[in-house]
Amino acid sequence: MRLDPCDLFDVRSLLSDEERAVQDSVARFVDQRVLPVIGDCFDQARFPAELVPEIAALGLLGATLPPAYGGGGMDAVAYGLICQELERGDSGLRSFVSVQSSLCMHPIFAYGSEAQRLRWLPAMARGERIGCFGLTEAHGGSDPSSMKTRAVREGDQWRLDGSKMWITNAPIADLAIVWAQTEDGVQGFILERGMAGFSVQEIGRKMSLRASSTGALFFDQVQVPEANRLAGVVGMKGPLGCLNQARFGISWGPIGAAIACLREVLAYAGQRELFGRPLAATQSAQIKLADMARRITGAQLLALQLGRLKEAGRLQPQQVSLAKWNNCRMAIDIARECRDLLGAAGITTEHAAIRHALNLESVITYEGTETVHQLVIGRELTGLTAF
Template sequence: MDVLRLDDQLTDEERMVRDTVRAFVAEKITPHVGDWFEAGTFPSRELGPELGKLGVLGMHLQGYGCAGMSAVAYGVACRELEAADSGLRSFVSVQGSLAMAAIYKYGSEEQKQEWLPRMAAGEAIGCFGLTEPDRGSDPGDMLTRAHRDGSDWVLNGAKMWITNGSIADVAVVWAKTDEGIRGFVVPAGTPGFTASDIHKKISLRASITSELVLDDVRLPADAVLPDVTGLKGPLGCLSEARYGILWGVVGAGRSCYEAAVEYAKTREQFGKPIGSFQLTQEKLAWMEIALGQAGLTALHIGRLKDEGKVTPQQVSFGKMANVRAALDTARQARTILGANGITLEYPVIRHMNNLESVLTYEGTQEIHTLVLGQAITGIPAYR
């Protein structure tokens, strides 16, 4: 149903990634994810090593057991993962593009050797502590603090909406210090560090979301990420994660679209399939166009990234445009399925609810609007 035949533009290696991840998802995830969503659970411990064997954890990083594949190959993997569920892609994104990427980009060689091989294998799970209970879009105003006590660091504060938080073996936590914002590698089990799950979610239910609390957490001097100070550290990681999102949501939208097409061809009203009615065909045509444009955007930004030319503004463009395209597609698909569209027998309402979260995490639509506004006018309008 890809009228533009975008996957013809993929290399043989990228198509191999597509087929391998798609087969894994079909066997291991799709038959169960509706039940996980309904139960509000995600078998991270069981799936972690399998995703490690698949090679998707930190797959765009070089060395330390990582696959070292292209940005486009990573994007294609994210697309196929999120075609199953945004929670699955979130798990992979947080592991590879946030926690692992922070250690890879800014960590010491000792930190890399200690954590990255195990995280690439899925034997250790990571999380990324930036967002706070009252500090979302303005992370520079964070309240979490770290101060020196002799040669140690002592951290106090809280982080909110942290994917993988309660199951993580290690957290990358960002805190204000006298010298600016710094990142810290915090192993689970460190005294004073606790994580509790957030319940009663209606979105991203097949994903573990937690609050982290740091109460006089004492860390050795070598726990700090040595190679970055300031917001450029966490924002650099967020740009990596947003890149995965702009690919991933194309998969979520595609899943909804395919369900709508199949339903329209088999559901009969007034003596014929509803897909034969002009209004239904108009909906499907606009869904095809939206996903085609989103796919083109993802592929173009991916090629720029592989050439070392991508900018944060381009990533914001892709995240903002593609999430909106996927969410609009999900909503349209829901109307085609009618009452059946609200059941977990079909993937549409699950994707639609998930995409409501994807719309606002890793930068809200409003923040990405201001990123593009500044790129267009040269004038920042955040305050």
């Protein structure tokens, strides 16, 4: 019996029945609803907002949160599989779900009041309210602790001034989780669309994540009620805790992109004839294909163990860094190699490889560049900081 070329070590057999059901459900959605439109969305630089109600109906927004707040109560591996299947469709769609779930719903659940949870989380789980996460600033990049956005307490209000850059979902968001310096340290605030002095500017001319909505946030003396402060955390551990949640999903997502590219190029190489034989019958092609399968297999096993560690409460941030670094690098290399095997046809969005390759340029950069995660592991190995 031949092995599944995209699951050589039968990782699927290590999943629970519930986890397999979640994966199958999201896979059907991607096959039936995402793949038929996502190429055009990428070409048109359009986020497929019409899919949001269906994503919500599948329980993919806040999937790991308790049902009392609209979540699905799923385990970590199930959430990882959601990210994997969504990114098999497109990184932009997975980014939307990651931001909504890990960067917006998670901090409200983990750091917010019960009133904040009840006000926002059920509506966000239903896709009726969209969130964005305001941490990155134009000058800061990999050094978020240098943020210049500042919040000053004025009675029962906070005055917020500053800006944020490269914010996924910003143009379509109803609320923003914004992190700002205060006299007590970094704190988080829930800003609502329509607050005076709060404006959003969409970022265009992107060659990556074109099917995602990206913008900049500007705050000019925005008056934020004390009731909108995330009072449960002070300091950089707040936003970094959110990023760790999101990076977990990002560690799974690129596996889906790599699988999409491998499946496509396997079909192409089996049909494309050169010099009287299929491309798949050449040694050079088989060596490349075998290497892709090897790297995907390693990433699948790494991600699964990462999920089991998270479920056991033993997950460390350094392990997430290693997984994000390894799996993003794996996927972007495979996407580029698949584009090469597709020849000239590979440069068009009629095929998925170039779209995934371009998207992964963002995925390997955001929420910690490859270099940052390498240095995290270097510090863990040596005990010395080289940032």
